[in-house]
Amino acid sequence: MTKAKWLLVLLCVMNLGLAAMHLSGYFFLFLKPTGYLIPLVINIIVLFFINKKLWVGLGLVVGIPALFIHGLMILFMEYDYTKIDSPYDSQSLMIEYRDVTLGETTYFYNFYKTRFGVIGKLLENQSVEFMVRGPEYPVEEGAEAALGAHNPTWISKDIVRFNSWKGAKDVYLASSSSAVSTKEIDNFILKAESNSDGETITINGIEFITRYNPKAGQRWIDVLSDGDEGPIPRQQCSRIVRNEERGYYMLEECTHQWEYELYPLTDGQ
Template sequence: MNTKKALYLLGAMDLLLVIMHFTDYFFLFLKPTGYIFPLIVNFLVLAAVAYRSTQLRKRLSIVGMIVILPALLFHSFMVMLWDYGYTKIDSPWNKQSIMIEYRLFSLGESTYQYHFYKTRFGIVGKLLDDQSIIMVIQGTEHPGLEAEEILGVDRAEWVTENTMRFPAWKGMKEVHLGGSESARGEKKNIEETEEEILEEIEVFIEKVENQEDGHTIFVNGNQLATRYDEAADESWIEVTSEGEQGSIPRQQCTRIVPDEERGYYMLEECTHRWEYPLFPLESS
């Protein structure tokens, strides 16, 4: 009877995990190790059943163990290969939180991949499968930052109850936790904000060309200010950020130019390196 109970409980656990997987729900504490722990539980329970059971049930349990062991080894290898990192950000609005799953892989260029899970109590999370973000950074552009810094996790903010904004290396990124209707409305507001930033950048470029001093704008956590030394007849752009937390380090640059090929406004001829991507040419 105890053997039957163990098999029933094991079957219920496996069925629950399968249903959750296909509905994009996950136990968040299992994410760092994938399904290694449930596979180990399956293997151990079947081993115990094989040891205590009749001949037929023992044979079936051994077959199950033979199937599970290679699956366990393969899955363990894949978890190590994926090498995901995790961080969680709580919402100030309620008990809602967002968990970020991220990793970096390089093949001549650095690719940063981010998945987001909506969770209310930190135990079960729902994958926001249409909110994933991928950023590809060429070797010549790479700022030498970690994956969390590329996304701007430490400077992320909740702009609404269901929207989180990340000042990412390649422009502002938004993650919407609400329904599709709410997401569409919030996306429209974001696009309007981005349009305003694009207009400010164009005005700023004009100020730089006219050698006007003291005009400032804020882009992705960076403050850009026009500077002009009348005695030396020299102008430049001063880049700073509060607490040195901006996506571009404190330095001086010469100009901002639109790069149609890359699709970005680029800060050029800077102190630390030649150029930095500043903001996308078009709103998202």
């Protein structure tokens, strides 16, 4: 096989690989700031090398306009990036963000989980968008401050909580971690208040069980976590309540401390 054919095969493998990754939600993170500009340039250079006569004209007619349009798209979208490292040393979270100001400022965020910082997977249905007005918040602090990206809380190895200007946002790096809704939590609260015994719910990887002692007329909630470490360790609490002011379900009157922020009232969306 000639050198030209080898180059053509490698080019096809690269293009098919990038297409397959894109369709499955995976990306080379180092390509995100410029999109697919680098692969596009590689395609033009390799094809030009393989057949100069054919690709000189095609490069001028197709390649240059494609690069120009792509450049405009990058210019107008212009995302920035920051990485949040996990204290569990298992994986990290890459945040893709930008803002648009038209009287008010609108912030856009996408999230990617990554283990080594090279390849990331888009966390679908977890993107965030919210609008703020200048008098409400100091917009000059930027998009990272608006999200609360400088002080995130790792609820578990698969859950990161941001305290944004518009309330709490929980990002789930594993789909199984988000298998709860505010409706389910409300139903669990009703069952606890009706003195049900043995009802369970799992929130952010922690199991909660309603308990009731009819002789003593006492009810409580058992909190079962992976030991005594983490934001909410194993213990007993009196109740879960909705706190509209703080924007959280609160776990109250617990063995180790009075209360814990348990889960956002808005499902973290």
